[in-house]
Amino acid sequence: MNAIFRWLADRTGMEAAVDRCENHKIPGGAGWGNVWPAAIVFTFAVQAVTGLVIWMYYSPGAQSAWESVYYLQYEVTGGCLLRGIHHYAAQVLVGLSLIYVVAMVFRGTYRAPRELVFWTAVLVGLMALAMCLTGDLLAWTQNGYWATQVRVKFLTLLPVVGGDLFKLAAGGPAFGHLTLTRFFALHAGLFAAILAGLVLLHLGVLRRAEAVEAPSAEKVGWYWPNQAVMNAVACLVVMAVIGLLVSKNAFRGGNDGRPPAAYLGVELGAPANPADAYAAARPEWSLLGVYELSNMFPGDAIPGLGVSWKVVPIFIIPGIVLLVVLAMPFTGRVRGGYIFNVAVTVVLLLAVLALSIRVIRHDLANEAHQAALAAGHEQAVRAVELARSPEGIPVGGALALLRSDPKTQGPELFKLHCASCHDHTGGKGIDVLAEESSAPDLGGFASYKWIEGFLDRKQIDGPKYFGNTALKDGTMVGFVKGNLKELVDDIGQEEFQKLIAVLAGEAALDSPRSEDEIDEDTKFLFEDFTCADCHKFYDVGSLGAAPDLTAYGSREWLAGIICDPTDVQFYGDGNDRMPSYAKDPDDPAANLLTVREIEMLADWLRGTWYEPGQAAK
Amino acid sequence: MVAESSTPGGKTRPESALEPRRGVLAKLVAMAAWAAAYLVPAAAAVAAFLNPLRVKSRAGEPLRLGSIDALPSDGTPRKFPVVMDRTDAWNRFPNQPVGAVFLRRTGDAEVEAIQVVCPHAGCFVNYDPQKNVFFCPCHIASFDLSGKRLDETSPSPRDLDTLDAEVRDGGEVWVTFQNFRTGIPQKVPEA
Numbered sequence: 168m169n170a171i172f173r174w175l176a177d178r179t180g181m182e183a184a185v186d187r188c189e190n191h192k193i194p195g196g197a198g199w200g201n202v203w204p205a206a207i208v209f210t211f212a213v214q215a216v217t218g219l220v221i222w223m224y225y226s227p228g229a230q231s232a233w234e235s236v237y238y239l240q241y242e243v244t245g246g247c248l249l250r251g252i253h254h255y256a257a258q259v260l261v262g263l264s265l266i267y268v269v270a271m272v273f274r275g276t277y278r279a280p281r282e283l284v285f286w287t288a289v290l291v292g293l294m295a296l297a298m299c300l301t302g303d304l305l306a307w308t309q310n311g312y313w314a315t316q317v318r319v320k321f322l323t324l325l326p327v328v329g330g331d332l333f334k335l336a337a338g339g340p341a342f343g344h345l346t347l348t349r350f351f352a353l354h355a356g357l358f359a360a361i362l363a364g365l366v367l368l369h370l371g372v373l374r375r376a377e378a379v380e381a382p383s384a385e386k387v388g389w390y391w392p393n394q395a396v397m398n399a400v401a402c403l404v405v406m407a408v409i410g411l412l413v414s415k416n417a418f419r420g421g422n423d424g425r426p427p428a429a430y431l432g433v434e435l436g437a438p439a440n441p442a443d444a445y446a447a448a449r450p451e452w453s454l455l456g457v458y459e460l461s462n463m464f465p466g467d468a469i470p471g472l473g474v475s476w477k478v479v480p481i482f483i484i485p486g487i488v489l490l491v492v493l494a495m496p497f498t499g500r501v502r503g504g505y506i507f508n509v510a511v512t513v514v515l516l517l518a519v520l521a522l523s524i525r526v527i528r529h530d531l532a533n534e535a536h537q538a539a540l541a542a543g544h545e546q547a548v549r550a551v552e553l554a555r556s557p558e559g560i561p562v563g564g565a566l567a568l569l570r571s572d573p574k575t576q577g578p579e580l581f582k583l584h585c586a587s588c589h590d591h592t593g594g595k596g597i598d599v600l601a602e603e604s605s606a607p608d609l610g611g612f613a614s615y616k617w618i619e620g621f622l623d624r625k626q627i628d629g630p631k632y633f634g635n636t637a638l639k640d641g642t643m644v645g646f647v648k649g650n651l652k653e654l655v656d657d658i659g660q661e662e663f664q665k666l667i668a669v670l671a672g673e674a675a676l677d678s679p680r681s682e683d684e685i686d687e688d689t690k691f692l693f694e695d696f697t698c699a700d701c702h703k704f705y706d707v708g709s710l711g712a713a714p715d716l717t718a719y720g721s722r723e724w725l726a727g728i729i730c731d732p733t734d735v736q737f738y739g740d741g742n743d744r745m746p747s748y749a750k751d752p753d754d755p756a757a758n759l760l761t762v763r764e765i766e767m768l769a770d771w772l773r774g775t776w777y778e779p780g781q782a783a784k
Numbered sequence: 785m786v787a788e789s790s791t792p793g794g795k796t797r798p799e800s801a802l803e804p805r806r807g808v809l810a811k812l813v814a815m816a817a818w819a820a821a822y823l824v825p826a827a828a829a830v831a832a833f834l835n836p837l838r839v840k841s842r843a844g845e846p847l848r849l850g851s852i853d854a855l856p857s858d859g860t861p862r863k864f865p866v867v868m869d870r871t872d873a874w875n876r877f878p879n880q881p882v883g884a885v886f887l888r889r890t891g892d893a894e895v896e897a898i899q900v901v902c903p904h905a906g907c908f909v910n911y912d913p914q915k916n917v918f919f920c921p922c923h924i925a926s927f928d929l930s931g932k933r934l935d936e937t938s939p940s941p942r943d944l945d946t947l948d949a950e951v952r953d954g955g956e957v958w959v960t961f962q963n964f965r966t967g968i969p970q971k972v973p974e975a
Contacts, residue, residue: 196803213825220829231874238874244838245831252825388803392811399817406821559876 189391194380196388197397200274203267204373205398206405207291210260211366213409214298215359217253222355225305227347230564232307233438237554237565240435241428251413251432257299259409261453264292272495272512275505281376282496287369289492294362299451301354307347308436309543313448315350316342321481326474342441429551437546438565447539449530456519457485459526488515549575556777571763577771580764584748585609590631595774605635606745612772613674613720618667624648637743642701643713650697658695666692674720674773682706710735725769729760841974846958849887852895852951861886861911861918861929863900866961885947885959886911886918888929897949897959898931904940906966918944941969 176182193201224243226235239246268288271277277285304315319342322332338345381387388394416422416430450458461480469476491511498504530536546569553568554560561567569575578597585591591599594610608631611617620626627647628634638644655663669689682705690707693699693716699708704716715736718724728737731747738745749758749765760768770776849864856862863884870880886898898918900908907922918927923939931944948960963974 192802209821213822216822216829217825220832223833234874239832242874243832243835245828246835248824248828249832252828256825384801386801386803389805391805392814393803393806396806396810396814396817399814399821402821403817406824410824554874559871560874562875562877 191374191390192377192381192387193390193394194377194384194387196386197390197393198388199397199401200270201394202398202401203263203270204370206401207260207263207267208366208370209402210256210263210405210409211362213256213406214253214260215363217249217256218355218359220249221253225351227305227344227351229307229344229347229439230562230566232305232347233435233550233565234554234560236306237435237551237560240432241426241551241555247428247432248413249432252409254302254433255409255412257295257302258412258451258453259405260295261292261299261451263405264288264295265453268292268492269512269516272508275499275508277496277508278499279496280379281372283372284369284376285496286493287365287372289489291362291365291369293489294358294365296453297358298354298362299453301350301358303451304350305347305354306435307439309439309443309445309546310436310448312342312439312441313445314450317448318450321477324475324478324481429548434544434547435551437543437550438569440566440569445539445543447530447536447543449526452523455523455526457481459522460484462526546575552779553777555779556781558777571767572776573767573770574776576764576767577776580760580768581771584760585768588744591772594772596771604630606743607632607636609772612725613671615667615671618670622647622651622667624652638741641741646697654696662692662695666696666698670716670719673716673718673724676718676721676723678721678723679705679718711739713741714738720773722766722769722773722775725772726762726765729765729768841963844960844962844973846948846950846960849885849897849957849959852889852893852955852957855887855889855895855957857889859888859890859929860913860916861888861898863887863911866959868961883961883963884908885961887949887957887959893951893955895949895951895957896930897947897957899945899947899962899964901945901963901966902940903942903945903964903966903971904938909944941967942971945971 195201221239224235224239224246226232236250240250241247243249268285271281271285271288300315300318303311305311319333319336322336323329325332334340336346336349338349413432416434417427419430422430449455457480461477464476464480466475466477468474469478495508499508501507549572550565550569553572554565574596578591578599581589581591581596581599586599586601588601588604588606590601590604590608590610591597592608592610594612596610598610621632624647626632628639628644633639633641633644669692685705690704693702693704693707698704698716701713702708702716703710714728715724727734728745730749730752732738732745733740733742733747733750746759748760749755749762751757752762755761847866847868849866854862864887865881866883866885867879868882870877870882884900886900888896888898890896902909902920902922902925904920904925905922907920909918909920909925909927911917912919912926915926916929917934918929918931919925920927920940924935925938925940926934927940927944928934931946933940933943945962945964947962950958952958965972965974
């Protein structure tokens with residue numbers, strides 16, 4: 168053992184290195200003010216370790232990035248913890264760099280021989296920020312996608328080269344697979360390497376500066392273990408802060424049965440949807456100041472330059488600030504330079520703080536923003552529910568799952584195509600109010616309650632049913648207001664309720680029953696109540712006068728009436744204003760809605776969609 | 785001790801200006817705190833790294849492959865593709881071909897199922913109707929119809945792998961599909 172150690176030591180000079188480390192002296196003595204570099208190295212190391220394992224799960228691609236992060240978060244042991252630590256440690260790294268640089272400005276420790284110590288610290292902070300900016304996109308969530316889209320589009324503000332810069336950053340004319348591969352290469356490759364190099368360089372020049380200063384310092388202290396023990400405790404404190412951030416949602420309570428991955432660490436937002444701009448997209452806390460600053464400038468061109476005013480807050484002001492900060496070792500030499508640097512730093516910090524508070528307060532008071540946040544959260548929850556369903560994620564990715572989900576697509580389709588006339592209230596799906604209600608309320612359509620109200624003489628010509636339609640003076644209204652009461656009295660209330668129950672039972676079907684499932688008693692009901700005079704019900708009655716009640720309100724029936732209410736199976740020539748959404752199944756281009764859209768509408772109206780805990784269809 | 789004169793123009797300070805070095809306790813605390821700080825991220829990383837050990841293959845449930853009527857009564861083997869829902873990490877692929885088996889009628893209502901994967905190196909064996917044997921083209925190995933090795937020195941470390949097969953409900957052939965590790969003499973299911 169000893170021989171091996173000797174052999175190695177002779178060839179590596181490691182004894183001398185250990186000796187240098189053990190006997191390194193800190194000018195000014197060991198102190199808590201010296202722990203920042205160690206905390207930064209620690210946080211970077213945490214990022215390297217967690218990042219490497221995340222890399223083993225991550226798949227950059229527009230149909231696999233969100234999905235692979237979902238897998239890590241929800242299916243991998245410790246995955247949500249790993250991702251949470253990586254996310255919050257990134258924020259902590261930016262914060263630590265900021266505190267460190269500000270502390271240097273206040274202590275004037277950018278002066279000779281520490282210029283490089285200061286500059287490398289500033290650059291570490293900038294690279295930490297670059298890591299946040301590239302990392303933000305990688306999970307391919309709505310927020311990351313749209314916030315990054317805005318940032319990268321800022322490049323196009325630059326004259327001449329703007330358009331080319333955008334393409335270079337995005338990997339093409341628009342965001343997609345190549346944006347992810349590019350951002351990933353920058354994040355885990357180039358930027359990570361530069362950051363590692365800068366951290367090492369910083370430590371090197373710091374050591375050198377301390378060694379130069381120590382002999383002339385009034386007091387010197389040992390690195391080992393006097394400073395080291397403080398550094399280690401600082402690392403522990405940093406980790407505790409990261410731990411608190413990771414588990415903050417667990418402390419808030421209200422986790423009602425959700426899996427830990429839903430509240431531990433950082434929420435996985437809804438998958439990026441290039442067709443649905445996310446209005447609540449915001450940068451991380453560290454860039455809120457620049458965000459708000461850019462909002463204070465108009466988008467139009469600076470007169471005579473043809474360049475947008477936005478160039479000033481995005482490029483010119485941050486650029487000047489960076490130059491002023493980098494010049495501090497020089498300004499600090501001039502008389503009054505130290506005071507100037509401190510003043511500049513204080514003013515900058517206050518300005519960024521004020522701008523950040525402004526945007527946070529504005530967003531909190533902005534109902535539209537809060538609504539967009541809530542909608543985004545709901546979409547995220549739904550995307551995860553669907554991804555965890557037994558059917559799993561198709562090759563088209565989680566977005567394809569969301570796009571064919573009746574629960575979330577139904578109300579959108581209804582608003583777009585049905586709510587110009589129909590209300591939808593009190594159904595299983597959310598309430599949607601018509602622009603101007605002029606057709607039956609479809610909430611709970613064909614349910615027992617709905618049919619009972621329809622067959623109520625007081626309600627049928629009211630606004631919830633036929634009141635605002637051409638059918639107000641039709642045969643059905645006349646029948647309900649006329650003969651029906653007498654028939655119910657004759658045949659009995661119990662039989663009437665049975666009739667309603669039979670119809671409501673039909674609505675629970677996907678498609679019609681086979682004929683032999685309908686017993687004679689049921690058929691008699693339709694004859695006794697004279698329904699069969701106008702309506703067909705299986706082999707009772709005939710088509711032509713009124714809608715077919717066979718499998719009334721079922722998936723197939725609903726899809727059919729949406730496709731073409733003028734079909735003889737439905738209203739035929741007696742149709743009021745209801746459009747045919749897919750009259751010709753053979754000519755999809757001529758139809759207002761696709762077959763899948765109509766199916767989703769039908770499923771939404773009937774309240775049949777996947778909910779967690781259900782088996783696969 | 786480090787040579788203090790190595791610093792440019794440096795003068796050694798009197799010992800009084802040097803803080804006393806702290807003792808063993810401080811060293812232990814330093815190492816313990818440092819290790820504790822790394823504990824949580826390292827544990828999460830190791831747990832996630834080891835996660836594949838926890839993921840089980842979905843094989844092992846009996847699958848319906850076809851009807852016994854499709855098998856020649858003389859015992860000639862026929863190859864049947866095995867179609868299953870396949871899960872690849874986060875993606876579900878419904879009805880994917882995951883492999884194949886040879887089915888051979890051994891009685892009126894009896895069927896034998898043999899994996900097409902050669903136990904040697906994982907190639908697919910073929911049925912050679914002329915010689916009436918299974919033949920692996922990769923390393924020239926022959927097997928008889930029950931899967932026994934025919935060569936004097938076979939490249940394959942074991943006979944072809946048989947699978948549990950049964951005939952249900954008047955003719956449906958159900959097979960418990962399973963892949964086995966290749967290259968070893970024992971028949972060990974892939975987990």
